[in-house]
Amino acid sequence: MTQDSDVLLSQVIDILSDFSPDNTPITKTHHLMNDLELDSVKVMELMMILEDHFDLSIPLNILPNVNTVADLANEIANLEQQAAQ
Amino acid sequence: MKLLDRLRAFSQKHAIENSESLSPLGAVIEDLYSATEGSINGRRTILVGTNNYLGLSFDNECINASHQATRNFGTGTTGSRLANGSYSSHQALEQELGEFFGLPQAIVFSTGYMANLGIISSLVSPGDTIVLDEHCHASIYDGCKLSGANIIHFRHNQAQDLEKRLRRLGEQAQHALIIVEGIYSMLGDRAALQELVAVKQKYDALMLIDEAHSLGVLGETGRGLAQEAGVEEHIDFITGTFSKSLAGIGGFCVSRHPELNIIRYASRPYIFTASPSPATIASTRAALSIIQNRPNLRHQLWENATTLYNGLQSMGYELGPEISPVIAIQVGPREEALSMWQKIFDRGVYVNLVLPPATPDSNCLLRCSVSAAHTRAQLDVVLDAFAYFQDKLPQQQLA
Numbered sequence: 001m002t003q004d005s006d007v008l009l010s011q012v013i014d015i016l017s018d019f020s021p022d023n024t025p026i027t028k029t030h031h032l033m034n035d036l037e038l039d040s041v042k043v044m045e046l047m048m049i050l051e052d053h054f055d056l057s058i059p060l061n062i063l064p065n066v067n068t069v070a071d072l073a074n075e076i077a078n079l080e081q082q083a084a085q
Numbered sequence: 086m087k088l089l090d091r092l093r094a095f096s097q098k099h100a101i102e103n104s105e106s107l108s109p110l111g112a113v114i115e116d117l118y119s120a121t122e123g124s125i126n127g128r129r130t131i132l133v134g135t136n137n138y139l140g141l142s143f144d145n146e147c148i149n150a151s152h153q154a155t156r157n158f159g160t161g162t163t164g165s166r167l168a169n170g171s172y173s174s175h176q177a178l179e180q181e182l183g184e185f186f187g188l189p190q191a192i193v194f195s196t197g198y199m200a201n202l203g204i205i206s207s208l209v210s211p212g213d214t215i216v217l218d219e220h221c222h223a224s225i226y227d228g229c230k231l232s233g234a235n236i237i238h239f240r241h242n243q244a245q246d247l248e249k250r251l252r253r254l255g256e257q258a259q260h261a262l263i264i265v266e267g268i269y270s271m272l273g274d275r276a277a278l279q280e281l282v283a284v285k286q287k288y289d290a291l292m293l294i295d296e297a298h299s300l301g302v303l304g305e306t307g308r309g310l311a312q313e314a315g316v317e318e319h320i321d322f323i324t325g326t327f328s329k330s331l332a333g334i335g336g337f338c339v340s341r342h343p344e345l346n347i348i349r350y351a352s353r354p355y356i357f358t359a360s361p362s363p364a365t366i367a368s369t370r371a372a373l374s375i376i377q378n379r380p381n382l383r384h385q386l387w388e389n390a391t392t393l394y395n396g397l398q399s400m401g402y403e404l405g406p407e408i409s410p411v412i413a414i415q416v417g418p419r420e421e422a423l424s425m426w427q428k429i430f431d432r433g434v435y436v437n438l439v440l441p442p443a444t445p446d447s448n449c450l451l452r453c454s455v456s457a458a459h460t461r462a463q464l465d466v467v468l469d470a471f472a473y474f475q476d477k478l479p480q481q482q483l484a
Contacts, residue, residue: 039442044219048238057253059214059235 140458197326200336267299301330
């Protein structure tokens with residue numbers, strides 16, 4: 001993992017901390033639905049917050065590829081790369 | 086996990102019961118006495134959760150038209166519009182819808198759900214982008230998914246938030262489809278349509294509005310929110326349903342774009358299903374005529390909506406943000422909401438119980454839909470049923 005991706009992951013974890021059900025520290029291996037208990041409404045809210053934080057369009061279409069916190073950070077990194085091209 | 090195990094897990098997670106006892110998600114109407122009263126679980130019940138806004142389900146003109154059509158054309162079409170299922174009455178309804186909206190193109194679908202599914206999935210494709218209000222109905226989400234396009238939300242009714250998300254799309258914004266609703270089905274609020282249309286115009290995107298809950302309800306002649314807001318000329322596609330104010334079943338899309346007609350040949354939800362029955366089309370045509378000829382129904386609907394909304398608000402209930410025929414009452418956690426629904430039913434009133442994640446913000450809702458056909462006496466019974474809980478409301482909920 002590069003330094004940039006470490007920073008991005010850390011930012012995603014910071015944002016997700018507001019969604020942690022019992023303020024448990026979040027790691028990259030946490031599962032969004034099973035561990036963080038994010039239902040579809042919370043996921044929609046999360047996506048809009050992430051879009052605003054990274055000033056990036058993050059379509060819902062990425063969600064089937066996202067299970068863990070690390071998956072989410074990777075998808076955002078990919079979208080940032082595409083936007084920069 | 087095996088397939089059936091997954092269903093059992095779903096059942097446990099959502100506490101779905103298989104018992105014979107009355108359930109808000111499985112209430113069965115055994116008999117109907119009018120548009121606003123029926124029998125549920127053996128008890129005479131006032132119906133305040135049926136979307137029957139103008140009360141036309143028992144209108145004589147609609148029933149007679151439906152009866153005559155069944156006699157003349159049979160019970161069903163038994164085929165798709167692109168095969169044997171196009172009757173002159175389908176074409177006549179499309180013509181009448183176009184005239185009603187003052188638009189050149191109209192397509193009829195078999196349900197409102199399929200109208201959204203069929204139009205959205207045919208208009209946009211993978212690589213395009215849809216930007217939709219986060220409170221949009223499931224049929225819109227499903228149409229978006231079926232299209233394969235990129236799906237982006239904007240915050241409910243916030244034009245500035247829509248603009249921010251369109252700006253991020255850059256040149257792609259010109260190829261985006263913005264989707265909003267006339268009246269949102271969960272909280273009963275209108276779209277902030279003038280502001281949203283101004284953003285749409287600035288970015289030269291297309292806009293679709295679903296007038297499912299606002300057809301026959303809003304606008305000088307009942308055409309919906311776009312008419313009320315004075316922005317019809319800027320709307321690209323209007324979808325809607327026959328199953329609410331028109332008291333039948335079916336859906337439609339009207340448009341100023343001649344290309345709408347091509348969707349007949351590209352839309353799988355239009356092609357691969359049987360067309361609406363002759364009886365359905367006939368009663369819908371009669372109801373559409375009534376919307377235009379009996380504006381007093383719309384006035385009565387708003388008078389009733391105002392009575393119920395103000396009555397509930399004065400009791401301290403936390404309601405949707407504006408007076409509307411859809412009145413959403415915020416209630417507590419799931420068990421409390423279930424108990425409240427049951428006690429209201431025990432007082433002879435049926436309302437909808439809506440549970441997360443179907444609700445916008447993880448709160449449970451008791452949702453009333455008002456009808457022009459409700460009498461003042463019926464509304465008083467409904468208010469009395471809710472008054473039972475008045476002294477039990479949490480203090481912070483009291484106005």
